Amino acid sequence: MTAPPLLEVRNLRVVYPGDDGDFRAVRNVSFSLGRERLGIVGESGSGKSTTGRAIMGLIPRPGRVEADAMRLGDADLTRLNERGFRRLRGKRIAMVMQDPKFSLDPVMTVGKQVAETHRYHFRSSWKAARTAALEMLEAVHIRDPERVYAQYPHQISGGMGQRVMIAMMLIAGPEILIADEPTSALDVSVQQQVLAIMDEMVRSRGMGLILISHNLRLVSSFCDRVLVMYAGQIVESCRANRLHAATHPYTRGLLTALPELGNRRAELPQLRRDPEWLADLPAQVGTAP
Amino acid sequence: MSATNLRIGAPTGWRGWLLDSAPASRNQARLGRWYRAWLGLRRNGLAMTGLVIVLALVFVALFAPLFANHAAAYTQTLTDRLQPMSWAHPFGTDELGRDIYARVVFGSRTTLTIVALVSLIVVPVGLAMGLPAGYFGGWIDAVLMRLTDIFLAFPRLVLALAFAAALGPGIENAVIAISLTAWPPYARLARAETLTWRHAEFIEAAELQGASHLRILFTQIVPLSMPSVIIRLTLDMAGIILTAAGLGFLGLGAQPPSPEWGAMVSSGRQYLLDQWWVATIPGLAIFVVSLGFNLLGDGLRDLSDSRG
Amino acid sequence: MSASGAAARPSPVRRPFPTAAGVASALRRIARLLGSVALTFLGLTLVTFFIGRVIPIDPVLAIVGDKASKATYDKVAEQIGINLPLPVQYWRYLMRVLHGDFGTSIITAHPVLQDMAHVFPATMELAVVALLVGTLLGVPLGVLAATNRGRWPDQAIRFGSLLGYSMPVFWLGLVGLLLFYARLGWVDGPGRIDVSFDDIVTPITGMITIDSLIAGEYDVFWNALGHLILPASILGYLSMAYIARMTRSFMLGQLRQEYVLATRAKGMPPFRVVWVHALGNIWVPLITVIALTFGSLLEGAVLTETVFAWPGLGLYMKNSLFNADLNAVLGGTLVIGVVYIFLNMLSDVIYPLVDPRARERR
Ligand SMILES: Nc1ncnc2c1ncn2[C@@H]1O[C@H](COP(=O)(O)OP(=O)(O)OP(=O)(O)O)[C@@H](O)[C@H]1O
Ligand SMILES: [Mg+2]
Numbered sequence: 001m002t003a004p005p006l007l008e009v010r011n012l013r014v015v016y017p018g019d020d021g022d023f024r025a026v027r028n029v030s031f032s033l034g035r036e037r038l039g040i041v042g043e044s045g046s047g048k049s050t051t052g053r054a055i056m057g058l059i060p061r062p063g064r065v066e067a068d069a070m071r072l073g074d075a076d077l078t079r080l081n082e083r084g085f086r087r088l089r090g091k092r093i094a095m096v097m098q099d100p101k102f103s104l105d106p107v108m109t110v111g112k113q114v115a116e117t118h119r120y121h122f123r124s125s126w127k128a129a130r131t132a133a134l135e136m137l138e139a140v141h142i143r144d145p146e147r148v149y150a151q152y153p154h155q156i157s158g159g160m161g162q163r164v165m166i167a168m169m170l171i172a173g174p175e176i177l178i179a180d181e182p183t184s185a186l187d188v189s190v191q192q193q194v195l196a197i198m199d200e201m202v203r204s205r206g207m208g209l210i211l212i213s214h215n216l217r218l219v220s221s222f223c224d225r226v227l228v229m230y231a232g233q234i235v236e237s238c239r240a241n242r243l244h245a246a247t248h249p250y251t252r253g254l255l256t257a258l259p260e261l262g263n264r265r266a267e268l269p270q271l272r273r274d275p276e277w278l279a280d281l282p283a284q285v286g287t288a289p
Numbered sequence: 290m291s292a293t294n295l296r297i298g299a300p301t302g303w304r305g306w307l308l309d310s311a312p313a314s315r316n317q318a319r320l321g322r323w324y325r326a327w328l329g330l331r332r333n334g335l336a337m338t339g340l341v342i343v344l345a346l347v348f349v350a351l352f353a354p355l356f357a358n359h360a361a362a363y364t365q366t367l368t369d370r371l372q373p374m375s376w377a378h379p380f381g382t383d384e385l386g387r388d389i390y391a392r393v394v395f396g397s398r399t400t401l402t403i404v405a406l407v408s409l410i411v412v413p414v415g416l417a418m419g420l421p422a423g424y425f426g427g428w429i430d431a432v433l434m435r436l437t438d439i440f441l442a443f444p445r446l447v448l449a450l451a452f453a454a455a456l457g458p459g460i461e462n463a464v465i466a467i468s469l470t471a472w473p474p475y476a477r478l479a480r481a482e483t484l485t486w487r488h489a490e491f492i493e494a495a496e497l498q499g500a501s502h503l504r505i506l507f508t509q510i511v512p513l514s515m516p517s518v519i520i521r522l523t524l525d526m527a528g529i530i531l532t533a534a535g536l537g538f539l540g541l542g543a544q545p546p547s548p549e550w551g552a553m554v555s556s557g558r559q560y561l562l563d564q565w566w567v568a569t570i571p572g573l574a575i576f577v578v579s580l581g582f583n584l585l586g587d588g589l590r591d592l593s594d595s596r597g
Numbered sequence: 598m599s600a601s602g603a604a605a606r607p608s609p610v611r612r613p614f615p616t617a618a619g620v621a622s623a624l625r626r627i628a629r630l631l632g633s634v635a636l637t638f639l640g641l642t643l644v645t646f647f648i649g650r651v652i653p654i655d656p657v658l659a660i661v662g663d664k665a666s667k668a669t670y671d672k673v674a675e676q677i678g679i680n681l682p683l684p685v686q687y688w689r690y691l692m693r694v695l696h697g698d699f700g701t702s703i704i705t706a707h708p709v710l711q712d713m714a715h716v717f718p719a720t721m722e723l724a725v726v727a728l729l730v731g732t733l734l735g736v737p738l739g740v741l742a743a744t745n746r747g748r749w750p751d752q753a754i755r756f757g758s759l760l761g762y763s764m765p766v767f768w769l770g771l772v773g774l775l776l777f778y779a780r781l782g783w784v785d786g787p788g789r790i791d792v793s794f795d796d797i798v799t800p801i802t803g804m805i806t807i808d809s810l811i812a813g814e815y816d817v818f819w820n821a822l823g824h825l826i827l828p829a830s831i832l833g834y835l836s837m838a839y840i841a842r843m844t845r846s847f848m849l850g851q852l853r854q855e856y857v858l859a860t861r862a863k864g865m866p867p868f869r870v871v872w873v874h875a876l877g878n879i880w881v882p883l884i885t886v887i888a889l890t891f892g893s894l895l896e897g898a899v900l901t902e903t904v905f906a907w908p909g910l911g912l913y914m915k916n917s918l919f920n921a922d923l924n925a926v927l928g929g930t931l932v933i934g935v936v937y938i939f940l941n942m943l944s945d946v947i948y949p950l951v952d953p954r955a956r957e958r959r
Contacts, residue, residue, distance in 0.1 A: 019308050019325060019328060020296060020299055020300065020305075020308040020309070020310050021296035021297055021298045021299030021300065022296060022297050022298055023295060023296055024295050024296070024297065056862060058858060058861060058862060086861075086864055086866065087864070088864070089861065089862055089863060089864035090862065090863035090864030090865075091864055094862060094863060095859070095862040097855060097858070097859055097862075098855075099855070102854065102855035102856060103855040103856050103858070103859040104856055104859070105856045105860065105874045105877070105878070106856070106878060106952075106953070106954055107877045107878055107951075107952055107953060107954075108873075108874065108877065116865065116869070117863045117864065117865075120864060120865060120866070120869075121864060152953040152954070154953070154954050155953075165859070168859075168863060169862070169863055172863075172864070231295060232295065278295065335752075335755075335756065335759075435636065436640075438633070438637070439636065439637050439640035439641075440640070442637045442640075442641075442934075442937055442938055442941055443640075443641060443644070443934060443937065444892060444895070444896040444930070444933045444934055444937050445896065446893075446896045446897065446899065446900075447896040447899065447914070447929065447930050447933045447934070448644065448930060448934075450899060450914070450918065450926070450930070451645070451648050451926055451927060451930045452648060454648075454918050454923070454926050455648045455649065455652045455653060455659070455923065456652060527762065527763055531763075531765050531766075534765050534767075535765065535766075535767065535899075535900050538765070538767045538900060538903075539899065539900070539903070539915060539918065540919070541918075551765070551767075554765070554767060554768055554771065555767075558771065558904075561771055561774070561775055561779075562775070562779050565775055568768075568771055569768070569771065569772060569775070572765055572767075572768030572771065572772070573768075575765045575768065576763055576764050576765060576768065579762075579763040579764075579765075580759065580760065580763035582763075583759050583762050583763045584759060587755070587759060
């Protein structure tokens with residue numbers, strides 16, 4: 001970790017106003033990301049997706065995002081408006097979402113959806129974009145790119161859809177990929193393939209990856225580092241291979257509750273929750289590097 | 290509440306109780322839902338305007354004699370024909386010397402009657418077709434929905450016109466004609482609502498406890514479907530009023546001398562160029578009332594959209 | 598998909614269109630469509646039969662009118678078989694309708710269908726122009742409102758279309774005439790064309806604006822346009838109100854979808870996200886709405902044509918109504934009903950062209 005980080009987040013806060021007061025979905029989240037694979041785990045509603053979307057400037061109104069610092073290389077994300085974010089999205093930071101059934105436009109051929117990313121970011125012609133898209137589809141191990149190019153999302157399987165999604169998000173060569181539960185909508189048989197493809201792409205391009213999941217086993221075996229979120233805060237942060245030495249009782253609870261190997265459904269089991277875990281943790285202090 | 294930590298500025302007292310996102314009882318949840326709806330509505334100025342107009346219509350119709358003189362609406366005073374607006378006749382007089390203001394006020398009764406009667410026919414018929422279709426499914430569903438689709442594909446105004454033409458003009462026949470063409474959407478809606486609740490746990494639990502189908506339909510599913518039916522009805526009201534006014538304009542609604550806004554526009558037509566108020570004022574009344582229903586319905590639907 | 602599939606093999610991809618199965622499914626779809634059209638048509642004729650032969654106390658009298666001679670009365674009585682059982686009467690009625698025999702009009706003494714063919718183009722001319730105006734303005738405004746949800750453009754468009762939605766068309770027509778024709782003199786008055794221009798062009802399509810252009814009679818064209826512009830604008834505004842409102846609500850539904858977020862996440866500009874991706878997904882319901890608008894323009898003709906003295910189907914029906922010409926009224930109802938059914942069918946046929954998902958549905 002000597003190289004400067006790709007992404008630096010300090011005390012990120014996201015608030016959703018509502019009738020019953022302002023809901024603090026993310027509270028003082030701080031981390032940095034290098035050319036590595038960072039996992040974020042936590043139960044449903046703990047603020048994982050909100051964190052990822054806040055980094056991309058995709059929090060819908062009337063949600064509010066604040067941070068002491070949020071830096072992508074030389075770009076200060078706290079200062080960006082929508083137009084500024086748009087130049088970064090796809091080009092420097094991209095996102096793979098959960099279910100390709102819903103995250104691909106149903107009425108546009110998948111090839112065109114990949115190509116349009118290229119077209120927009122490189123101002124290329126449709127012809128050049130098409131060639132690039134076909135190459136990209138091949139790079140994510142799609143056998144017959146020409147044929148798949150002309151198909152609509154409902155005509156391809158979930159695993160195939162997720163490869164297309166990866167191709168679409170990586171074609172403009174971003175430095176960071178946020179993968180928000182990229183395999184949980186897929187058949188067990190293709191989950192590993194999709195992860196392997198993502199891993200290969202991230203490694204060969206020297207990217208940083210944020211893998212969001214509620215599957216602790218998956219994250220700990222796949223990632224270099226793991227953040228554990230609970231109720232909008234990071235309660236544990238450690239190297240994946242040091243996870244057994246975790247200190248927070250929530251993480252410990254998760255670890256002991258991990259199902260046996262070979263048990264197919266690896267969902268989080270019931271935990272006994274301590275109201276004290278909800279208390280605000282101290283915010284990070286210090287100046288940005 | 291353990292989650293208070295995550296929310297700042299949460300309301301307390303009875304508002305807090307109503308708005309609690311983790312209500313402790315079913316009644317609290319229900320009241321909370323209504324209160325939230327009210328809050329949402331109150332924030333929407335247009336919808337509130339609509340509500341005021343609708344309430345005003347109901348009030349004026351119920352207490353018409355307080356607002357205008359009954360005799361002025363009916364008595365023909367040929368010496369006072371086609372008078373322009375004045376203190377004595379705020380909207381002028383019509384071709385038979387009757388006070389247009391008074392006729393508009395008493396005309397609200399006709400409008401409200403039609404609207405109320407149509408609702409009373411359309412909602413039960415729609416429920417009667419839609420509930421069994423959604424609840425029992427199978428061939429019952431197929432037959433009922435086929436029938437609904439057939440009626441849905443009919444031209445509404447023209448059919449109402451043909452009915453009114455065959456039955457003879459009159460307010461009752463106008464109501465029947467409108468109702469006959471207005472029920473299918475309610476059947477569709479009731480069916481869709483029933484389908485969403487059909488396999489809910491509490492319904493199946495009630496079934497296991499041996500509650501009869503009829504009982505489940507009436508005590509569980511009907512109340513659950515009511516909010517969307519009411520929204521739909523509010524949105525439809527304007528259409529019903531406009532259709533009724535159209536029939537009246539064509540001479541197929543309420544018959545003279547009883548005041549009906551559409552018919553008033555029609556009889557004022559021939560004086561349009563010189564005595565514009567005779568035709569335009571009653572039309573304005575139709576417009577304002579149907580706008581009121583539309584504003585209200587639109588606000589309600591927006592509310593249910595954003596909550597759904 | 599089986600869980601034991603070999604590791605690296607791409608998942609099976611469905612064969613592209615058209616295959617034997619695809620053709621078969623298309624045929625099935627068409628068959629089902631025709632079945633539902635036939636059923637709806639039966640329902641429609643049942644209703645008109647019911648209105649014409651069952652409700653009136655003396656259906657013969659209802660058809661011929663009370664001024665008819667004894668001979669006419671007997672002829673019609675024999676024709677509809679007044680003493681036969683109802684199902685037989687219905688069967689005869691249905692057969693006659695299928696052969697295009699809607700009876701004879703009392704006022705014009707022509708066969709009803711012939712009358713309708715004569716007046717229908719006038720109605721079409723008005724409805725088509727209004728629909729064009731309504732669609733070309735309504736769709737963009739609806740999109741604009743949805744993308745600005747809650748802000749002033751949304752409020753303005755919503756309010757503007759609610760206004761249109763709430764106006765009685767006959768009243769708006771009268772106010773329009775009063776203002777733009779009588780007071781300001783910007784447009785020509787009621788009717789389709791000035792009397793002095795009558796019968797100059799021979800009808801080809803029956804729509805005067807088109808026929809006059811074909812014939813090169815530009816004076817006639819401008820005169821017809823002057824008459825057309827007010828009713829067309831008013832109906833166009835009302836159509837726009839409905840189309841904009843529905844477009845807005847469809848768009849709001851799409852803008853919530855995941856793919857919109859994904860499209861933004863890859864950096865697409867708002868224009869493309871909204872007008873290509875989201876709008877591309879609402880054509881199916883939108884076409885239904887446009888078809889419905891067209892239908893309501895046709896049936897609304899009864900009111901508009903009365904106000905504008907526009908010699909189309911609506912005015913014809915209204916005049917028949919006042920002369921107790923039941924054959925003509927029911928004939929008009931049937932014609933508009935059939936157009937309705939046809940519109941429904943048409944939108945079913947168009948769906949697969951605009952939505953790839955609809956191409957393969959069972
Ligand atoms: N647009 C929004 N408006 C209001 N509240 C929101 C919004 N989006 C998310 N939230 C709330 O913020 C909290 C965090 O949501 P988030 O989607 O980040 O959770 P998550 O960790 O990704 O959960 P999951 O595993 O279910 O995806 C949740 O309680 C959610 O209800
Ligand atoms: Mg999530």
